[in-house]
Amino acid sequence: MTDVRAPEAGPSPAAGQDDRQAAPAGTGRPAGRAYGIADWLKWGWRQLTSMRIALVLLFLLALGTVPGSMLPQEGADPAGVQQYYTSHPALAPLLNHLGLFNVFAAPWFAAIYLLLFASLVGCVVPRTFRLAGSARTLPPRAPRHLTRLPHSAEYGTALPPDQAVEVAAAVLSGHGFRLRRCDAPADGWVSAEKGYLREVGNLLFHLALLGVLVSVALGGLFGYKTDRLLVQGDTFADTASALDEIHLGRLATDADLAPFTITLNHFSASYITSGSQRGQPLSYDAQISYTAHPGGPARTDNLEVNHPLSVDAAKVYLIGHGYAPVFRVTDARGQVVYDAPTPFIAASSGSSGNLLSEGVVKVPDAQPDQLGFSGVFVPTAIDVGGTLESAFPAADYPAVSLIAYAGNLGMDSGPPQSVYALDTAGMRRLTADPQSLLPGQSLKLPGGQGTITFTGYVPWVSLAITHDPGQVPALACGIAALGGLLLSFMVRRRRVFVRARPGGPGSTVQVGGLARTDASGGFEAEFASLAAELRSAHDRAVHAQHEEE
Amino acid sequence: MPVNLALGHVSNDFLIAAIVIYSLSVVAFAGDFAFGRPRRAETTVRVRQARARAAALATVGAASAAAGGGGSPPVTSPADEALGRVASGPAAGDSMPELAVPALRAIGQAGPWIRTAMTLAAVAVAAHLTAVITRGLAVHRAPWGNMYEFVTALTCVAAIFFLFVMIRYRAWALGVFVMGAVVITLGLAETVIYTAAGQLVPALQSYWLDIHVTAMTLATGIFFVAAVLGVVYLVEDRYARRVAAGRAAPGNGIMSRLPSIEQLDRLTYRTIVFGFPVWTFGVIAGAIWADQAWGRYWGWDPVETWAFITWVLYAAFLHARATAGFRGRRAHYIQLLGFASLMFNILVVQVFITGLHSYAGVS
Numbered sequence: 040m041t042d043v044r045a046p047e048a049g050p051s052p053a054a055g056q057d058d059r060q061a062a063p064a065g066t067g068r069p070a071g072r073a074y075g076i077a078d079w080l081k082w083g084w085r086q087l088t089s090m091r092i093a094l095v096l097l098f099l100l101a102l103g104t105v106p107g108s109m110l111p112q113e114g115a116d117p118a119g120v121q122q123y124y125t126s127h128p129a130l131a132p133l134l135n136h137l138g139l140f141n142v143f144a145a146p147w148f149a150a151i152y153l154l155l156f157a158s159l160v161g162c163v164v165p166r167t168f169r170l171a172g173s174a175r176t177l178p179p180r181a182p183r184h185l186t187r188l189p190h191s192a193e194y195g196t197a198l199p200p201d202q203a204v205e206v207a208a209a210v211l212s213g214h215g216f217r218l219r220r221c222d223a224p225a226d227g228w229v230s231a232e233k234g235y236l237r238e239v240g241n242l243l244f245h246l247a248l249l250g251v252l253v254s255v256a257l258g259g260l261f262g263y264k265t266d267r268l269l270v271q272g273d274t275f276a277d278t279a280s281a282l283d284e285i286h287l288g289r290l291a292t293d294a295d296l297a298p299f300t301i302t303l304n305h306f307s308a309s310y311i312t313s314g315s316q317r318g319q320p321l322s323y324d325a326q327i328s329y330t331a332h333p334g335g336p337a338r339t340d341n342l343e344v345n346h347p348l349s350v351d352a353a354k355v356y357l358i359g360h361g362y363a364p365v366f367r368v369t370d371a372r373g374q375v376v377y378d379a380p381t382p383f384i385a386a387s388s389g390s391s392g393n394l395l396s397e398g399v400v401k402v403p404d405a406q407p408d409q410l411g412f413s414g415v416f417v418p419t420a421i422d423v424g425g426t427l428e429s430a431f432p433a434a435d436y437p438a439v440s441l442i443a444y445a446g447n448l449g450m451d452s453g454p455p456q457s458v459y460a461l462d463t464a465g466m467r468r469l470t471a472d473p474q475s476l477l478p479g480q481s482l483k484l485p486g487g488q489g490t491i492t493f494t495g496y497v498p499w500v501s502l503a504i505t506h507d508p509g510q511v512p513a514l515a516c517g518i519a520a521l522g523g524l525l526l527s528f529m530v531r532r533r534r535v536f537v538r539a540r541p542g543g544p545g546s547t548v549q550v551g552g553l554a555r556t557d558a559s560g561g562f563e564a565e566f567a568s569l570a571a572e573l574r575s576a577h578d579r580a581v582h583a584q585h586e587e588e
Numbered sequence: 589m590p591v592n593l594a595l596g597h598v599s600n601d602f603l604i605a606a607i608v609i610y611s612l613s614v615v616a617f618a619g620d621f622a623f624g625r626p627r628r629a630e631t632t633v634r635v636r637q638a639r640a641r642a643a644a645l646a647t648v649g650a651a652s653a654a655a656g657g658g659g660s661p662p663v664t665s666p667a668d669e670a671l672g673r674v675a676s677g678p679a680a681g682d683s684m685p686e687l688a689v690p691a692l693r694a695i696g697q698a699g700p701w702i703r704t705a706m707t708l709a710a711v712a713v714a715a716h717l718t719a720v721i722t723r724g725l726a727v728h729r730a731p732w733g734n735m736y737e738f739v740t741a742l743t744c745v746a747a748i749f750f751l752f753v754m755i756r757y758r759a760w761a762l763g764v765f766v767m768g769a770v771v772i773t774l775g776l777a778e779t780v781i782y783t784a785a786g787q788l789v790p791a792l793q794s795y796w797l798d799i800h801v802t803a804m805t806l807a808t809g810i811f812f813v814a815a816v817l818g819v820v821y822l823v824e825d826r827y828a829r830r831v832a833a834g835r836a837a838p839g840n841g842i843m844s845r846l847p848s849i850e851q852l853d854r855l856t857y858r859t860i861v862f863g864f865p866v867w868t869f870g871v872i873a874g875a876i877w878a879d880q881a882w883g884r885y886w887g888w889d890p891v892e893t894w895a896f897i898t899w900v901l902y903a904a905f906l907h908a909r910a911t912a913g914f915r916g917r918r919a920h921y922i923q924l925l926g927f928a929s930l931m932f933n934i935l936v937v938q939v940f941i942t943g944l945h946s947y948a949g950v951s
Contacts, residue, residue, distance in 0.1 A: 094904055104888075346880075354883060521868050
C-alpha cells in the first residue's frame with residue numbers, strides 16, 4: 040500500500056524511512072479537476088495512516104478514557120452510578136446518553152481505538168513489506184565524499200585501493216554487517232549496513248498491540264464472570280441458578296460454566312490489634328473443599344487474597360467477606376418459621392466501619408402476618424451516645440440491633456426483590472426504637488406476633504468465578520510488545536562506508552558512518568572503534584605483505 | 589512479622605538528613621550559577637550554536653509561513669534522504685565533546701562550587717538510599733507499600749538516576765533543577781503524606797508488590813528526571829526564540845551554562861526511551877497481579893486508567909519526535925503532559941478517587 044497516494048500529492052518523502060510518511064495536512068487534497076469517490080477514499084486512507092492523525096487519535100484516546108476514571112462506571116461500580124443519578128438528577132441522564140457511565144463500551148470510544156488500530160494497520164502493513172524488501176535489496180552505494188557524513192575518518196595505507204577495500208570488507212562482514220561491493224573495480228568502495236532488527240522490533244511492538252486488542256475481544260466474547268456469596272458450611276454448584284450474579288460474554292452461554300461444587304469449611308481473618316493501624320486486616324483464609332465435576336474426588340484448598348483456585352479452566356477468587364448472624368424466629372402460633380444464617384453486608388468499604396454490617400431478615404412463612412426485620416450486626420459492639428458502633432472488625436463482642444415489621448413482605452407480587460432490602464410499604468413497624476441483642480438473647484414482638492432470637496453468627500465469603508480465554512494470548516502479546524519495544528530502542532540501524540583512492544605510497548582510506556535513527560546515541564563510540572579496527576587491520580595486512588616479501 | 593519501630597525511626601532520621609543535605613547541594617549548585625567561573629571554552633561554542641539555532645529557526649519560520657502555516661514541511665533535505673535520513677543532521681556528530689575527560693577529573697575541573705555540590709548530592713543520595721533500605725528492613729517488605737514510601741523511593745530513583753546522568757554527560761548546571769525538585773517533593777512527602785512504618789493489607793501481600801510497584805517506582809523516577817529536563821528545554825527554547833526575534837540579548841549568563849538545546853532534547857529522549865519500557869513492564873506486571881488478586885487483568889480501575897493515559901501520552905511523545913511539526917517544543921509539551929497525568933494519578937486519583945488501588949494510606 041505504499042503506492043496509495045492521492046493525486047497531486049506534493050513531493051513525497053522517500054520510501055524506506057523509519058517514520059510514517061510525513062503528510063502535512065492540506066497537501067494531497069484533491070484539487071483542480073474533479074475526483075471520484077476512490078480518490079477521496081485514497082486521500083482519507085492516506086490521512087488516516089499519517090503520523091499526524093495517529094498522534095491526534097492517541098490524544099483522543101487519552102482524553103476519552105478520562106471520564107471513565109472520573110465518573111462511576113456501570114461495570115465496576117453500579118451502585119455509584121445509582122448514587123450519581125440521585126445526586127445529579129438533571130445531569131445524569133445526559134451523561135448516560137453520551138455513554139459516560141460506560142465509557143469503555145461506548146461507541147465513540149470504540150470508534151477512537153478502532154480508527155487508531157486501522158491507522159496502525161495502514162502504517163505497519165506497508166512497513167512490513169518494505170522491511171521484507173529491504174532485507175532482499177543491498178545497502179546503497181557509498182557516497183562520493185565520505186567526510187561529509189556525520190561520522191568520518193581518513194588515513195593512509197600502503198595497500199593498493201582494491202586490497203584496502205577487500206580488507207575493510209572482511210572486517211565489516213566479521214561484525215555482521217551486510218555488504219555491497221563496488222560494481223566497477225576502478226571504484227574502490229564497500230557499503231555496509233546493520234541493525235534490521237530495529238524495524239523488526241518496531242513492527243513486532245505494533246502488531247503485538249493489535250494482538251492485545253484481539254485477546255481482549257476474545258475474553259469479551261467467550262469469557263464470563265460470576266459472583267457467589269457463600270456462608271460457612273454451605274455448598275454451591277457452579278450453575279446459573281446457584282450464582283448470585285452472572286456476566287456472560289456475548290458468545291458464552293450458561294452451559295460454558297464449569298460444573299464444579301465448592302463448600303466453605305472454615306473462614307478466618309486476622310487483624311492488627313494495636314497501634315495506629317489497629318483494625319487493619321492482616322490475612323484472610325478460606326478453607327474450602329471442592330469437586331471439579333459432579334461425582335469427582337473431593338479436594339481441599341486454602342483460598343486467600345492473591346491466591347485463587349484454578350479449577351476446570353475457571354478461576355475462583357476470594358474477593359470479600361462478612362458476617363451472617365443466625366436468627367431463629369417463632370411466629371404467633373409458636374412455630375419455628377426461620378432458623379438460618381443471614382448474610383449482612385458491611386456498610387462502608389475499607390476498614391473504617393470495622394465491619395459494621397447491615398441486612399434484613401424476611402420471614403414469609405410467619406402467620407398470621409409475615410414478619411420482616413432490618414438490622415445491623417456489629418462484631419465488636421460499643422455504645423457511642425446511644426448508637427451501636429463497631430470498635431474492631433473481629434467478632435470479639437458481637438451484637439445485633441433490629442427493627443421489627445409485620446404485614447405483607449410483597450414477595451409474591453411486583454418486581455423481584457433484593458434479599459438485602461426490605462419493602463416496608465405493606466408493613467407496620469412493631470418496635471419504635473432499634474432493639475439490641477447479644478448472642479442468645481431474644482426479642483419478644485409486641486402483640487404476641489412472635490419471638491426472634493439472635494443465636495450466633497457464622498462468617499461468609501464472596502467469591503468471584505471467572506473464565507477468560509483471552510488471558511494467555513493477552514499476556515503473550517504483552518510480552519511480545521515489550522520485547523519489540525526493547526529491540527526497537529536498543530538496536531540501531533547504521534551504515535558504514537569505506538572508500539579507498541590511490542594516494543601516497545598506496546591509498547587514502549576514507550571511512551564514513553551514519554546511524555539512520557536519531558538520538559539513540561552511542562554510535563559515535565561504535566564508529567570510532569570500527570574505524571580504529573579498520574585502520575589496524577590495514578596496518579596488519581601491510582605487515583603481512585612485508586613479511587611475505 | 590511485627591514492625592521494627594526503632595528501625596523505622598532510624599529511617600525517618602536518615603530521610604530528614606537527606607533533605608537537609610540535598611538542600612545544601614542545591615545551594616551549592618545555585619552558587620555555581622552566581623559565583624562560579626564562567627566556562628569560556630563552552631561559552632564560545634554556545635554562542636556559535638545559538639547563532640546557528642537562530643538562523644535555523646528563522647528559515648524554518650519563513651518556510652512554514654510560505655506553506656500557509658499549515659504545519660512545517662519535512663526539514664530533511666533530499667541529500668539526507670539519499671543517505672537514509674538523519675533527522676538531527678550534521679549536528680549529531682559533535683555531541684558532548686566534554687566526554688573526553690574522565691568523570692572525576694571533570695568534576696574537579698568544574699570549580700569549587702560544583703565539587704562541593706556534587707559531594708553533597710552524593711552524600712544526600714547515600715542518606716536517602718539508607719532511609720529507603722532501613723524502612724524496608726523495619727517493615728520486612730519492599731518499602732513502597734503506601735504513598736509516602738512510594739514517593740520517597742521514586743525520588744531516590746530520580747536522584748540516583750540523575751546523579752548518573754549528570755556525571756555521564758557532565759550536565760552540572762542541571763543539578764539545581766533536579767535536586768531542587770527532589771527536595772521539594774521529599775519535603776511535601778514528609779509534611780503532607782507521612783505515614784508511619786506499618787504492615788500491609790492482604791491484597792498487597794504478594795511478591796507482585798516487589799515486581800509491579802518496583803517497576804512503577806523506577807519508571808516514575810526516570811520520568812521525573814525527564815520532566816525536569818523538559819522544563820529546562822522549554823525555558824531554553826523560549827530564550828532562543830526570544831533571541832531570534834531580537835527580544836532578548838544573546839549570551840545570558842545562566843543560559844550559557846546550561847547544556848545546549850540539542851543536548852537537552854537528546855538527553856530527554858534517551859531518558860524516556862529508558863523509562864518507557866520500564867513503565868510498560870510495570871503495567872504488564874500490574875495486569876498479571878490484578879488477574880491474581882481481583883480476577884481480571886484489566887478492569888479500567890481509575891488507577892489503571894490513568895496508568896494507561898500516561899502510557900499513551902509517552903507513546904505520543906515518542907511518535908511526535910518522528911512527526912514533522914511536532915519535534916522539539918511540542919514533543920516536550922506532550923511528555924510534560926504525560927508526567928502531569930502520572931502525578932495526577934499518584935496525588936489525586938489514588939488519594940481521592942475510590943477504586944481498588946486505594947492503598948495510599950493517606951487519611
